[in-house]
Amino acid sequence: MNSIWPLVQNETIKIIKKKRFYVILLVLLVLVPMFTYAQMRQAQENRTKFGDDWRTELQQAITDNQNSLGSDRVPEEWKKYRRIFIQQMQYYLQNDVNPNEPGGVTFTREFLNNSSSLFIPLLIMTIASDLVSGERTGGTIKMLLTRPVRRWKILLSKLITLTMFVSLIVVSTFIICYAISGLVFGYSGFTIPVFTGFQPSEAGVDMATVHAVDQWQFILMQMGLIWFVGLTVGLLAFMVSVLVRSTAASIVIMMAALIAGTILTNMASSWSSAKYLFMVNLGLTNYLSGSPAPIEGMTLPFSLAVLAIWAAASLVVSFAVFTKRDVMN
Amino acid sequence: MNISNPDLTASSASSEQTESEIVLSAIKVKKKIGKRWIIKDVTFNVRAGEIFGFLGPNGAGKTTTIRMLVNLIRPTEGKITICGYDVTRQPEKALAYVGSIVENPEMYPYLTGWENLQHFARMQPGVDEQRIQEVTEIVRLDERIHDKVSKYSLGMRQRLGIAQALLGRPRLLILDEPTNGLDPKGIRDMRLFIRELAAQGMAVFVSSHLLSEIQLLCDRVAIVGNGKVIAVGSVNELVEDREHLVVWELEPAEQGARILEELPDITVLDLESAHLDNDTAASLKLNSIITRTPEEQISTTIQALVSANIQIHNVRKLNPTLEQLFLGITEGETIE
Numbered sequence: 001m002n003s004i005w006p007l008v009q010n011e012t013i014k015i016i017k018k019k020r021f022y023v024i025l026l027v028l029l030v031l032v033p034m035f036t037y038a039q040m041r042q043a044q045e046n047r048t049k050f051g052d053d054w055r056t057e058l059q060q061a062i063t064d065n066q067n068s069l070g071s072d073r074v075p076e077e078w079k080k081y082r083r084i085f086i087q088q089m090q091y092y093l094q095n096d097v098n099p100n101e102p103g104g105v106t107f108t109r110e111f112l113n114n115s116s117s118l119f120i121p122l123l124i125m126t127i128a129s130d131l132v133s134g135e136r137t138g139g140t141i142k143m144l145l146t147r148p149v150r151r152w153k154i155l156l157s158k159l160i161t162l163t164m165f166v167s168l169i170v171v172s173t174f175i176i177c178y179a180i181s182g183l184v185f186g187y188s189g190f191t192i193p194v195f196t197g198f199q200p201s202e203a204g205v206d207m208a209t210v211h212a213v214d215q216w217q218f219i220l221m222q223m224g225l226i227w228f229v230g231l232t233v234g235l236l237a238f239m240v241s242v243l244v245r246s247t248a249a250s251i252v253i254m255m256a257a258l259i260a261g262t263i264l265t266n267m268a269s270s271w272s273s274a275k276y277l278f279m280v281n282l283g284l285t286n287y288l289s290g291s292p293a294p295i296e297g298m299t300l301p302f303s304l305a306v307l308a309i310w311a312a313a314s315l316v317v318s319f320a321v322f323t324k325r326d327v328m329n
Numbered sequence: 330m331n332i333s334n335p336d337l338t339a340s341s342a343s344s345e346q347t348e349s350e351i352v353l354s355a356i357k358v359k360k361k362i363g364k365r366w367i368i369k370d371v372t373f374n375v376r377a378g379e380i381f382g383f384l385g386p387n388g389a390g391k392t393t394t395i396r397m398l399v400n401l402i403r404p405t406e407g408k409i410t411i412c413g414y415d416v417t418r419q420p421e422k423a424l425a426y427v428g429s430i431v432e433n434p435e436m437y438p439y440l441t442g443w444e445n446l447q448h449f450a451r452m453q454p455g456v457d458e459q460r461i462q463e464v465t466e467i468v469r470l471d472e473r474i475h476d477k478v479s480k481y482s483l484g485m486r487q488r489l490g491i492a493q494a495l496l497g498r499p500r501l502l503i504l505d506e507p508t509n510g511l512d513p514k515g516i517r518d519m520r521l522f523i524r525e526l527a528a529q530g531m532a533v534f535v536s537s538h539l540l541s542e543i544q545l546l547c548d549r550v551a552i553v554g555n556g557k558v559i560a561v562g563s564v565n566e567l568v569e570d571r572e573h574l575v576v577w578e579l580e581p582a583e584q585g586a587r588i589l590e591e592l593p594d595i596t597v598l599d600l601e602s603a604h605l606d607n608d609t610a611a612s613l614k615l616n617s618i619i620t621r622t623p624e625e626q627i628s629t630t631i632q633a634l635v636s637a638n639i640q641i642h643n644v645r646k647l648n649p650t651l652e653q654l655f656l657g658i659t660e661g662e663t664i665e
Contacts, residue, residue, distance in 0.1 A: 006451035013448070017439050139435030143493065146399040147452040148425035326362075327401040 007149065007157030008164075015127060015165060018134075024123045024169060028176045035111060036181045043102055043185075054098045062089050084292055087205045088198060095195075097212070103189030104182030105215050111177050112222045113289055117265075117282035120173060120226055121233040121258055127165050128237035129250040131158045132322070136245050141327060151323045155242075159315075162238060166230045170223055190216040198290025205290065218288065225284035232278065232307040233258070239314035242322050258282075265294035272296055278310040349377040352426070352501045352532040353398065358407035360393060367393050369556040371407070375534055377500065380527045382547030382564075383536040390556040391536045392432060395505050398534070399429045411501060425453060428499035430507070434490025438479035442470060442489050445478060446496065453497045464492040468522075483510045491522075502526060503534045508542060520546050552658060559658050574603060575622045578643040582616040585639045589620055592630060596621040609647060619647075 015021055050057040065082045068074050074082075092099045100106065132155075135141040144154060178187070193212035198205045213221075237254045244250040261279025274280055275295040281303040286293070293299070353375040360368040368390045375381040385391050396402040398409055400420045409416045414423035436445045443461065450456040465474045468488040473481070481489065487507070494502055507523070508516040523546060527533050537543050543550055544564055551561045560567060579585030590597050598619045600610065605619075613619075622630065627644070634641055 010448050010451055013444070014437065014440075017437075017444070019439075138437070139433060140437055142401060142431045143435065143449065144452075145401055146424060146427070146429050146431065147449060148421045148423075148497070149452050150421055324403075326403060327396065 004153060004157050004160070007154060008160050011131075011158050011161035012164070015161065018130075020127050020130065021165065021168070024126055025172060025176070027123065028173060029180075032111070032177050032180045036107065036184050039107055039110075039181070040184050054100070055093065058089055058093055058099070062086050062093070081292060084198075084200065084205050084290070087207070088195070088290055091195060091207060091210065095212075097193055097195070099194075101189060101192050102185050103192070104178050104185045104187050105189035105219070106192065107181035107185055108174060108177040109194070109215060109219050109222065111181075112174070112219065112226060113285045115173065116222075116226045116229050116285045118258060118262055120169065120230055121282065122255070123169050123173075124166055124230045124234045125237045125251060125254050125258075127169075128162055128234040129241050129254055130247045131162060131238055131241050133241040133244055133247045133250045136327075137247055145327060152319060155319060155322045159235075159238065159318075162234050163231065166234050167227060170227045170230055174219070174223060190214065194218040196221075196288050196290065200290075200292050221288055222285050225288070228304065228307065229282050229284055232311040233282070235311045235314045235318075236278065239318045242318045275302070276306060278307060281306045349379075351375070352377050352412055353534060354410050355394075355398070356408045356410075358394070358397060358404045358409060360397060360402065361405040367556055368397070368404075371553070371556075371558050373551045373558055373561050375501065375532045377532050378527055378530045379548045380523060380533045380535060380546055382543035382550035383534060383553065384540065384543045384550050385536075385538065385553035387538055389553045391538075391553060392505060394553070395429075395431055395503060395534075395536060398503060399427060399431060400424060401431065425497060426500045427503060428491075428494030428497060428501070429503035429505075430487075430490040430494055431503075431505050433509075434486050434493075436478045436486065436489055436493070439477065441477055442474040442481070442485075442492075445489065446474075446492060449493050450496055455498075456496050460496060460498075464495045467495060468492045484512070484515050487511065487515075487519075495526075499531065501532045501534065505536050506538070507535060508537070508539070516542075554658075573622065573624055574598070574605075574647040575620050575627060576613065576643070576645050576647060577618045577620065577641070578614055578616065579618065579634065580640040580642060582618065584637075585634060586618050588634060588637050588639065589618060589630070592626075592633060594623055594626055595630065605647070 046057055050060070065086050069079055069082060089099065132141075135144055145151060192215045194215050195210050195212055196218060197209040197211050198207070199209050200206070233254070236257075237250070240253050241247070241250045244253065257279050261277070261282060264274055264277065265280050265283070272295055275298050280294055281298070283291075283294070284300065284303055284307075287300040287303070351374045355371050355373055358368060358371040359366060371390070371394050373381075383391055383394070393402060397404050398411075398416065400416050400423070403417055411423040412426045414426075416423045436442075437448065440448065442465070446461045446464065450461055462471075465471045468491050470485060470488050470492060473485060478486065478489065487510070491504075491507075494504075502523075504523070508519055511519060520542075523533050523535065527548075535543070535546060547564060549561070549563050550567065552559045552567075577585065577589065586597060589595055598621060600613075600619070603619045605613075624646070627646070631641060631644065
């Protein structure tokens with residue numbers, strides 16, 4: 001058996017016939033309309049308050065935040081976030097660009113921005129956590145490994161299939177988001193300028209490197225980063241699925257790690273070595289939009305490097321264990 | 330007892346020899362898990378065209394050994410070769426000659442039978458749609474082959490498992506407890522089917538804890554207990570080594586038993602030390618006397634009894650079973 005493609009074909013058929021991918025699409029088809037509706041209600045509310053004038057709306061948001069800076073009851077940390085937000089909004093106002101220009105594309109950008117650290121990793125886990133442990137739970141691993149194919153090849157075929165589905169999930173998220181929100185907000189907005197390149201500094205934000213890109217470019221960059229996050233989480237879930245016999249256990253372990261990540265990003269700012277954990281580095285898209293990093297010293301290249309190391313390590317462990325281990329049950 | 334001597338040089342090239350070629354050979358295979366030796370010494374050869382039984386009680390190491398034969402478990406020591414290829418070192422060559430079902434025939438329940446076969450066909454060279462059609466006809470599953478496996482009965486899954494095992498035209502078929510969960514008709518069908526495959530020159534390796542099954546099916550047998558192969562030989566060879574038991578039904582029984590005890594060369598046994606299988610034990614009457622009696626002495630013994638005015642209601646020679654044999658060999662050994 002020389003070619004790996006028949007094996008990849010097998011794995012793809014299994015994922016599709018097991019209806020894992022349909023579940024993912026279904027989740028998107030249910031959740032995206034919900035978010036769209038929520039966004040629509042918010043837009044309506046703002047319109048009744050400020051009319052069609054987004055400048056007044058933005059100015060109001062800036063003033064609100066500025067007022068809260070003077071309050072003693074607001075923690076210093078929040079103030080820092082708010083200062084950065086104010087600076088960014090002022091920048092948009094000065095350049096006469098509406099940061100929340102309504103439209104399907106803007107909605108999609110916002111959705112992608114918020115889904116990178118938890119939502120899309122969860123979707124990917126549906127597939128990755130089951131890839132090997134599913135064969136063990138079902139006992140089919142015995143059939144799979146007693147065929148005249150080297151074990152590393154079987155694992156590689158699963159890995160290639162996983163990579164394909166990670167890409168497919170990221171693209172499907174974009175398509176479903178754009179298609180559904182466009183029904184409500186319209187399908188235009190690909191060329192709206194979006195500012196990126198905000199550098200966090202002592203004073204708040206360093207504006208020197210800020211530049212405008214078209215919104216489609218911005219979304220493309222987001223999707224690239226989300227793909228990388230997705231692949232890393234996918235590889236980690238894949239490793240857990242090699243190590244753990246049951247799919248349920250494998251999903252729980254990864255869920256716990258991801259949720260620990262979202263909790264840690266909210267409270268670990270003083271525990272600086274937490275930045276080497278993979279789960280606090282999943283919000284890559286925040287670097288694009290200029291939100292401050294959860295822990296001092298985290299930058300886009302840093303996070304990319306941390307994720308790459310975790311991904312590489314899980315690959316090594318997966319292959320080492322899978323090719324050597326005795327299949328006892 | 331004839332313990333077969335493994336031929337270390339035997340390989341696929343030995344087909345010109347008088348005996349048919351060795352398809353599967355296990356030499357001094359051992360497996361240590363943790364600190365415990367699960368498999369202490371397993372050595373045997375399986376030749377083309379023979380049905381080889383692997384017999385032992387549950388927990389003797391049958392399944393662990395089978396898993397080593399198909400590279401699911403790596404032996405700690407020893408060597409397993411299939412058609413001359415080392416299973417551990419060249420699994421992709423060795424396993425190409427093997428079709429196997431380890432424990433239950435677990436297939437993908439969410440695929441149809443046909444899709445399952447396609448799946449495994451893609452994992453080996455030279456298996457096309459026509460071959461898939463062929464094997465479904467061989468196992469007589471053609472009517473339901475396009476149904477989802479989740480809707481199959483256990484017997485149908487068993488047949489699909491065998492179809493899968495036959496896909497690559499193997500020279501060695503490994504079946505782990507193949508009649509588990511089958512009804513009596515299914516068991517008979519399976520037996521005929523295995524014979525048919527062996528008649529075509531395939532080597533069939535069958536494990537079982539059912540002694541009667543091995544006796545009915547197999548040409549040769551290895552008896553395992555406690556992680557060791559205790560004996561290897563043809564079923565007849567192993568059976569002839571044992572003494573014959575004779576059951577007497579006499580009246581009056583006590584007097585008869587006394588006469589039997591007094592005769593030379595005859596030993597009266599109690600039920601425990603006779604090692605009968607369940608079926609035979611159930612057929613005994615309360616006053617039956619079991620003796621170890623040389624075959625040529627039976628008629629003189631009858632004469633002695635008649636002249637002592639003992640009525641003889643029944644005398645029968647017990648066919649030795651593998652169970653008696655097995656119990657005799659493993660006597661005193663306990664399962665750890």
